[in-house]
């Protein structure tokens with residue numbers, strides 16, 4: 749079992765019968781969704797909300813009952829990966845472009861577990877370019893504002909075209925390393941009209957980070 753799978757499955761221990769679960773996105777969340785699928789097959793009554801079309805598709809294949817979009821309810825537990833986790837439990841997310849829906853789930857969950865392998869643990873955030881979701885309308889102007897703040901934004905590409913989020917927006921990948929005060933940077937960026945959301949998840953929204961190491965050891969950091 750690889751480290752991502754170990755961390756993800758450990759977090760699924762927090763999922764109990766009757767819960768509503770938020771499903772993250774990415775290669776680590778994938779293992780959590782698989783495990784939740786096996787719990788459903790064993791007869792556990794779980795309902796889920798997915799943070800992306802990809803995770804929605806996977807959950808459907810596995811027979812996990814999904815709440816209808818627009819009919820979401822308070823979530824008991826969300827489980828998701830991260831691109832970076834600093835020593836205080838602040839995160840950068842959005843490497844898969846799902847940061848907005850991921851943050852909606854994380855901030856509406858009683859508990860939010862972050863599952864990572866050790867490669868994601870950093871002292872300061874920002875070596876991983878910070879994803880910032882921006883709307884297409886006026887994007888040149890919004891990008892200029894991000895540039896003026898020193899973010900060196902680059903519009904994410906996929907298959908030779910601008911990457912589109914599930915919400916029909918663009919992602920500007922920004923360089924702010926080292927991010928000394930993640931919450932302050934997030935708040936500054938959110939004030940720019942045209943910015944929908946940033947990939948900074950402040951430690952306040954995190955219940956615990958479960959990190960797995962190549963040795964097979966896991967550590968849980970509670971916040």
Ligand SMILES: O=C(CO)[C@H](O)[C@H](O)COP(=O)(O)O
Pocket residue numbers: 772773774775776777828829830831840841842843844845846847850
């Ligand atoms: O934020 C995310 C997607 O928007 C992912 O959780 C993040 O990119 C980590 O992905 P992975 O588990 O594949 O390394």
